[in-house]
Amino acid sequence: MAYTIPDNTRIGHIHLKVANLERALGFYCDLLGFTLITTYGKDAAFISAGGYHHHIGLNTWYSKDAPPAPVRSAGLFHTAILYPTRRDLSVAFRRLVEAKYAITGASDHGVSEAIYLNDPDQNGVELYWDRPRQAWPQKPDGSLEMYTRPLDLEALLRESL
The missing domain is CATH 3.10.180.10 (2,3-Dihydroxybiphenyl 1,2-Dioxygenase, domain 1)
Structure with missing residues (x-):
């Protein structure tokens, strides 16, 4: 029999590459209402709803000041x-x-x-x-x-x- 993932499995968080951390925080925190939980140096931040350790990680480790990914490419939809x-x-x-x-x-x-x-x-x-x-x-x-x-x-x- 094929393995089936457990019914209560959830996707816990995502981690996004962003070009500008402050701009991303403005969108996710100021506009959408997530709460900043912690920063990791000047290049990453972790945000959540309801005090969870993080629902979204944002970082500029490989993407600082980079252009957006091309629409017609593999990756996150x-x-x-x-x-x-x-x-x-x-x-x-x-x-x-x-x-x-x-x-x-x-x-x-x-x-x-x-x-x-x-x-x-x-x-x-x-x-x-x-x-x-x-x-x-x-x-x-x-x-x-x-x-x-x-x-x-x-x-x-x-x-x-």
Whole structure:
């Protein structure tokens, strides 16, 4: 029988190469709201939500002042940040709107709703929330019916009023 990873396995953190640490901290901490946990010299920082040791590591070890990676190359497509509720996603989206920060997309995937954007180094970022499992759409055979449909951004914004 093929090995199956344990059900409760989670992806614990990501570590991103950035060109400018202060600029990256401005995006992830000041705009998205992560908390700076510690720095590692002048070239790396570790940030989190809720006091975890780190959800995101940022460093300039190989990338200081470098241009973004080419779009048409292998590598990270996006980092996905899961919010606990739709209202939490709405608050994050409202912050982007108020900061006039460009989004690259917004989708309803049936199982989740997502906002897409790029960080200052052009790393893709997905901000999303999952619908409750019992609300996930299913095909007649019981498998998931995931899709990509336009997200009603006005309705999402109303969640945070």
